[in-house]
Amino acid sequence: MLEIKDLRAGLVEGTEILRGISLTVKKGEIHSIMGPNGHGKSTLSKILIGHPAYKVFSGSVLWNGKDLLALSPEERALEGLFLAYQYPVEIPGVNNAEFLRMAYNAKLKKQGKETVDPLDFEDILTAKMELLGMDQKFRERAVNEGFSGGEKKKNEILQMAVLEPQLAVLDEIDSGLDIDALRIVADGVNKLSNSENAVLAITHYPRLLQYIKPRFVHVLFNGAIVRSGGYELAEELEETGYDSYLKK
């Protein structure tokens, strides 16, 4: 599904942050990228979604065999790539349900299907909210406006549930969450993942991974993947921390 090859990338003004990353994610897989702060985890997520402040210097990213980097951010989303943001943006006055319906319809349109009216979408949204055990207040509130940190992250998962992406990149979805909110968010991710989609969870703390149990764990250090392994690597990091990498 996703094939990153020797990717070098960084800020538009030229600072290199990612120094040759290669990573393959297949359908049905859950991957985790771990690492200390400031070593390129979030940059990778921004590059994948096509954020204009970041630039690819060399390397390639294939998406189902296509060149992902040639697609606009809008096209990437419509193709089924989803980024759950570390800091979701507040959009005052824009109704959450209305925004979700517009995004949902944009995807249906792309697939050549008929769009849904607000009434039909109500049912779809209700079902997703029930699946995630989410408060109905998310429906009527403005997008992330005045949401607590935990509510914002839950709202990202709700968007993921509605848009049903092929690949969900979760950028520090666990940051700022208390233990209960973390469980709710992780439960949501587990309920939504299946054999047809994939998850790339970027995190600093191993705790999230206790709940979503990735098959593959990668350590991103100084812009490169320095170690890959199974879930046991996350457990090891829980014990040792990142010190052994930082001291090198």
Place this chain on the structure above:
Amino acid sequence: MSPQPGSPESAFLEGYDAFKHEGRFRHINETGAARFGALGFPAKKHEMFTFVNLREFLAEKFEHVEGPEKMPSKDEIKPFVYAGCENSLVVLVDGRFSAALSDMTAHDGNASATELDEGNPALDVHAENDVFASINALFLTGGVKIEVTNEGAQIGVPIQVLHISTAQARSAGKVPAYSPRIVVNLPGDAKARIAVKYCGLGKAYFVNTVTDLVLGEGAELDVSSVQGDPASAWHFSKTTARQKKNSRLGIVGATTGGRLVRHNFDLRLEGEGAALSLLSLAILDGAEQSHNYVRVTHDAPGCKSFEHYKNILRGRSVSSVDTTVTVNAGAQLAVSEQLVNNLMFSSTARADTKPRLMIRADDVKCKHGATVGRIDEAQIFYLVSRGLSEKAAKALIISGFAKGVLNAMPNGPISADAESLLLNKLGE
């Protein structure tokens, strides 16, 4: 004091002698004339008109008109009446109250609209400091008093106040000028909603309104106002409010702009625990202008005032918000907030903001803030990364910005009218 011959004031008063000031409002006209003479049109740096350029206004030739030559029929005004307000309607045509077109039967005598009495205390203009309000008094020939008749009465259906300007000048080359005057009176614990709508049937006109809101103890009044005059209209308004103990006033204004629109608010929280909110949205394009000059005064302890202005500017449009909250000595525990947000879409548009506080008490919580800018790129990207086109994302963000104010209007035809008038402008 008579204006100097050849001065803009003197030109403006051309025809005043012919004006029928022998009527029952003669004393008010004379006081208004004296105030006009004393105040005069503001010089460039006048404190109340810092951001308002009157040059084009003063170059225009106005003709003061009292009421239309022929009142329109009920059928003719029907398109402007909000669904549900047919029997809760106060109509002013060219500034003249029409009892025949008005209908307050929905309220079973709990609310009324009657011809304004010349002895009404709101008509004391001796201390008027706004030159345009003095002009309103100068040319006043009538007005309307909207009253909730009994203490504690709850008026369910919103009362629509419909200002129609037919823009029929009597003489060629002149712009008709109207001076509507409205007094709204709520006794103790009464509750009502008023939906004001301004519209014009013709092109250019000058509507110069004064509205006085009087709230008794514990009274609650919500006023929504849709200024939908054509882009060629001049629109000045002054709104005063006097609030007694524990009363609550909410004002929501939507402005589509005009040649020059200026709203002056003089709002006084006179009784302990009174609360006020003033929300305003202007969507301007071309050379349209909209200005707010606001003075909120806390005179008693425990009062709250909240002001939020949002302006969306395109083309060469101009907006300003000049607002001062004064907390007088003894008005402790005041809470006030002034917020101005300007969304700019053109490098030739101009937005001035001047939120100020004057505090003479020592236990208060007052804050103010202002923003000027384009749409936040982070917001656009967030929506685009969910599959929305950039165009759809921008439209959604702008309408969200506007809805922050529009959602405070009563649901149904009133907010729908404001939305279609203002948001359609963005779709052009």
